[in-house]
Amino acid sequence: MATTSTTTKLSVLCCSFISSPLVDSPPSLAFFSPIPRFLTVRIATSFRSSSRFPATKIRKSSLAAVMFPENSVLSDVCAFGVTSIVAFSCLGFWGEIGKRGIFDQKLIRKLVHINIGLVFMLCWPLFSSGIQGALFASLVPGLNIVRMLLLGLGVYHDEGTIKSMSRHGDRRELLKGPLYYVLSITSACIYYWKSSPIAIAVICNLCAGDGMADIVGRRFGTEKLPYNKNKSFAGSIGMATAGFLASVAYMYYFASFGYIEDSGGMILRFLVISIASALVESLPISTDIDDNLTISLTSALAGFLLF
Structure with missing residues (x-):
């Protein structure tokens, strides 16, 4: 009976050893582990650190600059208003510079060329990230497209804008380069957007x-x-x-x-x-x-x- 009892205990211990993980073995079975605990931990750590598949860099979440995160439509409407004010203020500023003749007309035209698109893109974080935000943002240069058409066709006259955006002060020039400029920015905004x-x-x-x-x-x-x-x-x-x-x-x-x-x-x-x-x-x-x-x-x- 003693021999049978001893054999049964050894069988239970062996089964427990086989079914238990090497690293997380209970203290009572540590003696039976063929690899000491500190070695298994070191081996596992070394394997993870030497893997040729490094951990994927997790993209950080967007830091929302929107005004009303809980209401994207209201937020985009407000962003459109703010961006429109900024954009048309820039145009108005350079228009006044053109009227007063402070700088050479060619220089003013290129300063407008540099300034408007970059300032517009600075305002993109105010809009939501989806297609809705892109469409609302594109309305800003879209309104400028209408403005270029009206000025170029002579529907209304704005001497400062014409001088600041044309080579020779001819309103019809707005139907070429300046119009293509605004169309390009609008297309990039809608099709590609800020991501x-x-x-x-x-x-x-x-x-x-x-x-x-x-x-x-x-x-x-x-x-x-x-x-x-x-x-x-x-x-x-x-x-x-x-x-x-x-x-x-x-x-x-x-x-x-x-x-x-x-x-x-x-x-x-x-x-x-x-x-x-x-x-x-x-x-x-x-x-x-x-x-x-x-x-x-x-x-x-x-x-x-x-x-």
Whole structure:
């Protein structure tokens, strides 16, 4: 009987050892573990740390800048109102500068070109993240499209706006470059919105890049490009640099709200897109068509291929 009892106890102990995990074995069975507890913990930790599949970086939640998070429609309506006031205040400011003749008309036109799109994009975090927010935001440049049409067609007259947005003070010029400019920004807003780096690339190269190309080119552009005597090395370099720096700045800006993730790879892609946009802008065909269109299309296409 004693032998049978001993055999039964050993069988129970062996079964318990086999069915229990190595690391979390009860203290009473630690003696039977073929690997000491501290070694199993160390081995498990080493295996996890040396895995070739690192933990996925969790995207931080968007830091809502919306005014009324509990009511997205009301919030977007208010954001539309605030953004409209900001945008049209900027236009009014440059219009007054144009009327008073404080700066050269060509310089004012390019300052408006740089300023309006970038200021508009600064207001994007005020809107909700879905298509509703994109549509409400697009109403701001959309109203400006109507305004360009009315001014260009002569339905009403605004001397300051015409001077600040045209090359030669002709209202009909608003139906070309300025109209394409606003259409490009509106399209980027609706189609890509704030969670896409392509929207950043399109607007930054169109606004900051193209605007600085003209300013830098006029001041320092003595060395002309061999394939286009109307463009200079300085202007093209200025465009690529300004478009790239603005893109990186807005990447960090939107990343701070959690809409995108900043990375070195994204910065490199922005550089490639800005260089490609500057190259296309320097071609004679950009002047023949309109650089507002060619820059926007190039940035969007390059962004589509890279992102």
